[in-house]
Amino acid sequence: MVRGGLTLIHMGAEAKLYRGIYAGVEAVYKYRVPKKYRHPQLDARIRAYRTLREARALMDAGINGIPAPAVLLVEPEEALIVMEHVEGRLLGEILEHVSGRRLEALFRMLGRIVGRMHEAGLIHGDLTTSNIIVTKDGRLVLIDFGLSSKSRRLEDRGIDVHVLLRSLESTVPEAAEHAYKSFLEGYGEEAGASIAEEIAEKVREIRMRGRYVAERRQSSLEAVLHNRE
Amino acid sequence: MIILGIESTAHTFGVGIASDKPPYILANTYARYVPEKGGIHPREASRFMAANAPRVLSSALRQAGVSIGDLDAIAVALGPGLGPCLRTGATIARALAAYYGKPLIPVNHIIAHIEIGRLATGLRDPLVLFVSGGNTMILASAKGRYRVFGETLDISLGNLLDTFAREVGIAPPYVVKGRHQVDICAERGERLLDLPYIVKGQDVSFSGLLTAAIRALRAGGKLEDVCLTLREIAYSSVVEAAERGLAHTRKSSIMLVGGVAASPPLRDKVRMMAEERGDVRVGLTPPEYSGDNGAMIAWTGLLYYRHGVTIDVEKAFIRQRWRPEEADTPWLEED
Numbered sequence: 113m114v115r116g117g118l119t120l121i122h123m124g125a126e127a128k129l130y131r132g133i134y135a136g137v138e139a140v141y142k143y144r145v146p147k148k149y150r151h152p153q154l155d156a157r158i159r160a161y162r163t164l165r166e167a168r169a170l171m172d173a174g175i176n177g178i179p180a181p182a183v184l185l186v187e188p189e190e191a192l193i194v195m196e197h198v199e200g201r202l203l204g205e206i207l208e209h210v211s212g213r214r215l216e217a218l219f220r221m222l223g224r225i226v227g228r229m230h231e232a233g234l235i236h237g238d239l240t241t242s243n244i245i246v247t248k249d250g251r252l253v254l255i256d257f258g259l260s261s262k263s264r265r266l267e268d269r270g271i272d273v274h275v276l277l278r279s280l281e282s283t284v285p286e287a288a289e290h291a292y293k294s295f296l297e298g299y300g301e302e303a304g305a306s307i308a309e310e311i312a313e314k315v316r317e318i319r320m321r322g323r324y325v326a327e328r329r330q331s332s333l334e335a336v337l338h339n340r341e
Numbered sequence: 342m343i344i345l346g347i348e349s350t351a352h353t354f355g356v357g358i359a360s361d362k363p364p365y366i367l368a369n370t371y372a373r374y375v376p377e378k379g380g381i382h383p384r385e386a387s388r389f390m391a392a393n394a395p396r397v398l399s400s401a402l403r404q405a406g407v408s409i410g411d412l413d414a415i416a417v418a419l420g421p422g423l424g425p426c427l428r429t430g431a432t433i434a435r436a437l438a439a440y441y442g443k444p445l446i447p448v449n450h451i452i453a454h455i456e457i458g459r460l461a462t463g464l465r466d467p468l469v470l471f472v473s474g475g476n477t478m479i480l481a482s483a484k485g486r487y488r489v490f491g492e493t494l495d496i497s498l499g500n501l502l503d504t505f506a507r508e509v510g511i512a513p514p515y516v517v518k519g520r521h522q523v524d525i526c527a528e529r530g531e532r533l534l535d536l537p538y539i540v541k542g543q544d545v546s547f548s549g550l551l552t553a554a555i556r557a558l559r560a561g562g563k564l565e566d567v568c569l570t571l572r573e574i575a576y577s578s579v580v581e582a583a584e585r586g587l588a589h590t591r592k593s594s595i596m597l598v599g600g601v602a603a604s605p606p607l608r609d610k611v612r613m614m615a616e617e618r619g620d621v622r623v624g625l626t627p628p629e630y631s632g633d634n635g636a637m638i639a640w641t642g643l644l645y646y647r648h649g650v651t652i653d654v655e656k657a658f659i660r661q662r663w664r665p666e667e668a669d670t671p672w673l674e675e676d
């Protein structure tokens with residue numbers, strides 16, 4: 113999909129992103145591409161749903177003072193969303209080069225943003241360091257809300273934080289623990305220290321799942337099949 | 342260098358023999374426990390293993406044409422897995438090592454799946470999609486270890502398929518001529534139903550899909566349509582998670598391992614995804630090495646032995662929850 117005045121800036125797992133001008137504003141066009149490996153009906157459903165979800169979440173974020181690009185245009189059937197362009201670099205790209213105080217400050221700030229987002233009932237759904245932009249003046253901006261949802265459940269908040277922590281562990285294992293600690297402090301400043309502690313506990317619990325443990329497996333299955341019916 | 346490896350983490354008691362010279366794998370024999378009804382009963386499985394171990398062991402030695410005296414060391418999968426099953430394999434390995442005076446090598450079962458896959462497919466540094474009855478994980482090497490980039494938040498893909506098939510009465514047997522009952526049934530499906538598709542970051546979740554599928558059937562849905570939908574949603578979501586892993590790690594190849602890797606529709610989806618991304622090589626592990634097997638433990642044991650990694654018999658404890666990123670992989674540092 114090539115349109116006049118658009119340059120491809122990113123080919124992600126599910127979308128192509130172009131840079132261009134929209135209504136006189138520096139904009140990013142995010143187009144979710146069809147996937148041949150998915151049943152066409154399922155594919156259409158997922159692309160439209162995520163496009164709409166992303167647009168709604170971006171608006172929600174704006175209303176609640178969570179830094180995210182402004183939405184300029186949404187076309188769910190076309191799986192297209194146009195948003196404000198944010199100048200900066202991905203947190204994941206600069207992480208190798210930050211440590212000490214600066215690392216702490218960054219993650220404390222991130223903790224505050226995510227704490228505020230969760231308090232507003234918004235779950236990001238794909239909170240990795242590739243979905244956080246660090247601007248020149250040192251602000252953080254969240255992007256990529258296609259997997260987001262509305263929820264206040266501890267479980268959903270915990271999974272958001274687990275996804276973030278794992279993205280740290282798999283890319284900067286040596287700094288992960290340090291960064292996570294600062295993150296939780298920041299989270300506590302927004303959501304309250306006791307909630308931050310509950311989240312940390314939930315994350316520990318989530319990490320025990322999906323592991324090959326007979327008892328867990330049996331009991332979780334039985335719960336799924338019989339009790340919760 | 343000749344290493345014997347023992348696998349006993351779940352339903353398979355396998356013995357493999359590996360050599361550092363081609364053809365590398367000299368023997369790969371096993372006995373597989375299939376419960377008559379319900380899922381794996383760990384204690385029953387372990388009794389089955391103990392009863393079959395001598396036969397499997399001697400047939401491996403015969404296949405390889407070696408005697409125990411020719412072996413340099415014994416490797417054993419100490420985890421992750423079911424306690425009673427792990428204990429059976431560990432006990433046999435410890436006994437062999439002590440009695441014949443052979444060094445003992447501890448192997449992580451998940452690392453072994455990856456390493457035999459690398460040997461079989463020739464891929465140097467792939468993103469790994471590991472799908473089996475016990476695990477669903479997306480892994481890749483980073484900084485000298487295999488790290489987990491995504492996994493299931495609840496039940497495994499194999500578990501989803503088996504439990505669904507069992508609950509709706511189309512299994513056991515779960516697999517007929519290399520195809521899962523759900524895959525077979527899905528071929529006659531016509532309509533895609535609206536069941537939950539759950540991807541969270543690079544993770545997947547199947548328990549909601551399992552309940553919804555069973556509920557759809559009880560509400561009068563056609564079994565074939567439910568199977569089709571279950572197959573499409575389950576496979577698409579792991580392939581999507583893998584694609585996210587590829588984008589994130591920038592690896593240029595993908596390897597499919599584990600018992601469910603034998604599924605033809607899953608293989609097709611992985612191939613289609615790789616083709617669409619372009620420049621992504623695909624490695625499909627041959628069936629004899631994709632499910633649990635002893636050869637993978639022997640081969641990985643050999644990699645460790647080359648680096649002088651062994652364990653005292655008294656310290657060879659099983660580790661039911663052994664994470665792959667907790668296991669040293671000294672050979673990764675050099676490539």
Ligand SMILES: Nc1ncnc2c1ncn2[C@@H]1O[C@H](COP(=O)(O)OP(=O)(O)O)[C@@H](O)[C@H]1O
Pocket residue numbers: 121122123124125126127128129140142181195196197198199202242243255256257
């Ligand atoms: N609003 C934006 N401003 C600037 N860059 C952006 C913006 N949105 C996305 N990007 C860039 O495009 C990349 C992919 O966008 P993202 O929404 O995360 O899609 P994907 O699903 O492919 O990860 C981001 O990592 C970032 O580099």
Ligand SMILES: [Mg+2]
Pocket residue numbers: 124242243256
């Ligand atoms: Mg992204």
